[in-house]
Amino acid sequence: MIGGGEGSQIGPAHRLGAGLDGLFEFTAGALDHRPDAGRAYGQTLGLAADRSYGSWQDMLAGESAREDRVDLVTVATPNATHYDITRAFLDAGFHVLCEKPMTMTVGEGEEIVKAAHASGTVCAVNYGYSGYSLVRHMRAMIARGDLGNIRVVNAEFAHGHHADAADADNPRVRWRYDPAQAGVSAQFADCGIHAMHMASFVTGQEVTSLSADIVSCIPSRKLEDDAMVNFRMDGGAVGRLWTSSIAIGRQHGLAIQVFGEKGGLRWSQEQPNQLYYMPLNERLQVIERGEGNLSPEADRTSRVTIGHAEGMPLAFANIYKDLAEVISAKINNTTPDPASDLYPRASDGLRSMAAVQAVAESGASNGVWVDARPPMFRT
């Protein structure tokens, strides 16, 4: 693991997710940009002294030299460093799971996709909500045609945690709305993109073009805290996506509804163990995580019996479980379980970067429709 030092929020989440099934062991890390602090903290967490590195460069050198090099490198550093680190490890033949955003620009994103392809390594990006068992089941239902052609996807990621104007200058909040630190987009890049990835993930369609209406409800903010994005997908679906950080009364707010010719589906991250399904001209049904006869994709990502809640850490662990299967297949030269080959990948990270760019561009131009695809995917 690179990053995730003392006091980090995402570091423990990764270690929890990676270790939960016992499929990965935490054996090496460069946890802090301050070499001494990183080395010391790594040892507190049980790393051997010679694998608790002072910098990612040291770790790259050290692990490259070992026969028992790590199977997977998790990159959980500040956003601006993702590209360099991910690129370097991929080029050295390591498999990488990079936190989102994968890069700061579309161009860098294309470089990563090419690098992963060239090295034949796995490069995953952590859109972790796609690991939920019932999200996997939505994808499976849609893929097998339960809903027919998809007409409309309505996705949301709206919370209220940045609604307090009195708190807007708090550094913990302010940087997110500062272009110098956050890039071209705040709330869409931070949260909305998860909803857009989910729309793609469950429908199996990619976003082609979009129109965005962005606003800063707290006037001192230079980047948006509320955005509405309309989009079109390559399989014909129409998308509506609302994201907000000023929606007081909502805690997390990631939710998705999919409407096809033959039925509708509805799911919310805050109550992830139920999926609401309405077949055309029938009654609303409640699908429970863990019920019998779901899809292989759902079964593989479900751990406890029906009626017991599973939550976000287990969804996160499912991404690691996918990676364990896929990397293990690469190592052993076998075919991975297709139900595991669903981790978000570098191309998702690249597409997301292009969508963020497109939202910023459209938002700055009265919502003009723009191409949301990265250049290399525009055929």
Next chain:
Amino acid sequence: MIGGGEGSQIGPAHRLGAGLDGLFEFTAGALDHRPDAGRAYGQTLGLAADRSYGSWQDMLAGESAREDRVDLVTVATPNATHYDITRAFLDAGFHVLCEKPMTMTVGEGEEIVKAAHASGTVCAVNYGYSGYSLVRHMRAMIARGDLGNIRVVNAEFAHGHHADAADADNPRVRWRYDPAQAGVSAQFADCGIHAMHMASFVTGQEVTSLSADIVSCIPSRKLEDDAMVNFRMDGGAVGRLWTSSIAIGRQHGLAIQVFGEKGGLRWSQEQPNQLYYMPLNERLQVIERGEGNLSPEADRTSRVTIGHAEGMPLAFANIYKDLAEVISAKINNTTPDPASDLYPRASDGLRSMAAVQAVAESGASNGVWVDARPPMFRT
């Protein structure tokens, strides 16, 4: 009552709403465009033979000649006739409650507003969902500043009752998507406009401009069955409004969320007896219809004790209760209870017509932002 003959759905709803409190008695009508059928059906419903008219023109003549003329004329005829009938009765000094849409064009809408003003009569338009007790309370809370300045309003009216492609040629459904019969808009004009009226009603702000993304998910339809409308209001609020008739799994789907500087509110027509309120930095609270210490506007429109559901017919009746108070005040030359002066009026009907026009115009031009105000309100 004009219209609402045998087999009509809206006729009984009006008679139920009007009669529920015993404030109006049903004494005259021209219920059918077929004179004999209308006269006969009126008598079945208890009208005197000489006040069960064969046509609205006869009723206008007959009632105008009486000393005990009706206090209020309800117009529940096909949309295309609303303007002529409403106009004629207003000009003759009758108070009118017209079904929505009030007119077919913005120009006609302006004529109605002027006619009502000139004659000093009450001209109401039936945006009946604004009659719910907790909708009235939302308006009161916002008006007294509980939420501070309003930042974002998110309104929906999305159902799935026209999602079946196999049913699209059913005449009962088809006419709604046929420009010759329905005008320039289908789903927005039919349902979305209720959500937009509610956004205005609860915030006390008017829509100034909008951008619409409209689609026909069933390709044979010439008018939209799904639309996303972004808008701006004259008090600074930003609006997002989604309306759909292909959202399988949703029964009615009118819902509204309002986010201000100091709190958020959430309400849904399908569970109208609860209002979810989140003051900034506090916990989500559930406001119950009928609880103590609500606003006068809520108390006046609440009939049974807390915990007993009240539904749509009572909301509808509240519009009639408003009208009874206001008309009675006119007759008796007194001041009506200000908490009753909230019925939707001709200006709302006009603004709605302008919004429908704007949605059609923007939707046809890639979502370009257009002025959504009627010319006479553009200062």
Next chain:
Amino acid sequence: MIGGGEGSQIGPAHRLGAGLDGLFEFTAGALDHRPDAGRAYGQTLGLAADRSYGSWQDMLAGESAREDRVDLVTVATPNATHYDITRAFLDAGFHVLCEKPMTMTVGEGEEIVKAAHASGTVCAVNYGYSGYSLVRHMRAMIARGDLGNIRVVNAEFAHGHHADAADADNPRVRWRYDPAQAGVSAQFADCGIHAMHMASFVTGQEVTSLSADIVSCIPSRKLEDDAMVNFRMDGGAVGRLWTSSIAIGRQHGLAIQVFGEKGGLRWSQEQPNQLYYMPLNERLQVIERGEGNLSPEADRTSRVTIGHAEGMPLAFANIYKDLAEVISAKINNTTPDPASDLYPRASDGLRSMAAVQAVAESGASNGVWVDARPPMFRT
């Protein structure tokens, strides 16, 4: 109407329910035990001077003498007077709808049942919650065997409106827990009995025996404010019934769950437009009031289209609608629609009285099982 004078809560509810469909007109009344007040208030409400009576005895005499005597007498006076008034009007051949409790003793209840039988009149008792459309549908589903044999009924009526010890001496609350005024039971007689009636109504089974655990959570109370009642029914069902007035956080709290061999049902008065149905080994389904292909019993008691809430006043009106049909059939010597013959009747009032008595008796004896049937139904 007898009782329901100025300031009464139940009086307007009856007039609303009776008048809502236009099937009954309010034409005569003795609204107050103070003759002048009653006569004056009746005239304010539009009664003719000669039919706004000073006492129920005057009304009995006056109406008996008229050819156009009232079709139905509603008794909404204090509980202790129900027996005398109901008995007198039944004996004179009037149809009666009596508020609950029908009588103060089981013996009186048997007298009423006999009197109604002897005179051939309709004697209804107002267990108004049985009028909800989806409650009617539960009954229809169970009657036609959708659930198979019923195993367990779990009913609740638990609210928190008498939980405040500081308010216990408020006269508005105190009388309910005073045996001199309320009889042998407080919370069970006031609320629990509605849940028990509903258990009988939906299953079509009668309670035969019961065991009660009663407590007074506020020690100054001589009667119970919380009770748990286990019971057995004549079709083999087992019952659990909890009622409370100290359950802070619940507003109304009437709810029922029924479990049979082939499925389960769940309904709550606070959200009366949804019925949750789980067929054995299938998924939970949501039945919506107003959906297509429900039972005739449900359709007859549903007024507005699916997705629009209907509430308690319309349930109440359904009881009057039943009575209109049944009384009109008696007058015209026709057969009433069987779907309307579901109003709660004198035998229900009697059985309820016996259950109240049994709860008090068992509760006073450590929950010993007692016969809950009135003597005349013990065969």
Next chain:
Amino acid sequence: MIGGGEGSQIGPAHRLGAGLDGLFEFTAGALDHRPDAGRAYGQTLGLAADRSYGSWQDMLAGESAREDRVDLVTVATPNATHYDITRAFLDAGFHVLCEKPMTMTVGEGEEIVKAAHASGTVCAVNYGYSGYSLVRHMRAMIARGDLGNIRVVNAEFAHGHHADAADADNPRVRWRYDPAQAGVSAQFADCGIHAMHMASFVTGQEVTSLSADIVSCIPSRKLEDDAMVNFRMDGGAVGRLWTSSIAIGRQHGLAIQVFGEKGGLRWSQEQPNQLYYMPLNERLQVIERGEGNLSPEADRTSRVTIGHAEGMPLAFANIYKDLAEVISAKINNTTPDPASDLYPRASDGLRSMAAVQAVAESGASNGVWVDARPPMFRT
């Protein structure tokens, strides 16, 4: 770990819970009653060959002889063996976490309590639902007086997974209702006891006496599949507890409501991240897991940020987290964090056994009230 061999459901759950925070490492086990199978499976899971034992007796001998003996022994074997194994390890000075039921008789339970006391070891019993963060918060709120004296606790554990009569002879189901295998109680002992433990846990009161109404809805069953238990607690609270395995439509069904003088609380295991709180005379509030300013007990058992669901495996892990803290304090001779000293202990296992016995006894005698305390706690 003893038990939890290949194909076991509870084994992986324990390994997941124990390992989740990295506080325990899985280092020794006797996983199967078939020595070879157990040894082999242990090695598959990564145990060293010399610590993957063929029997619990071997493990007791082996670990007792080591300096680096295991810190905690988890007993997850069939119920009838719990006493012998737990007793033996306690006597040898090991800390033990035993699956429920701790023993098969009250007498054995008393022996365990005494043995743990004599050896000074930790003996925990896995009432794992008490590990949820918001359950811990309920306990803290009640302990600090937010609800005042507790009046009524209403607990449920009702599911429908054994409702199918056609499945009653399936061996996987049948043994639970067979006294020879399951003891004196089925559904209460299996599920109801979790609800009763939770009632004690959150109120801080112990059950003193109870009355039970038990039935077998599927007649071939010798033990109950539905039970209603009324009880009294030593702090004055009244309890109502319903448990069922024939409640079709409910998936898990553990839920609790607590009503005190000053407020009410409501929580359900299926939606464990929300706690509903109603202070007397105020509005219902939603407490979210992870929100600021909760109790230390809640904070300590919360891992991810507000709005992200946490589920059962994390609740389970919290029990292990408690044990890690308490055992580590014993080893290091320090004082454990009082917020961690909440794991269910041998005395809970003993009290539960006495309650199961009392339910069987009362249920067999028409619900007579019986003492529910183990003899050693009756003073």
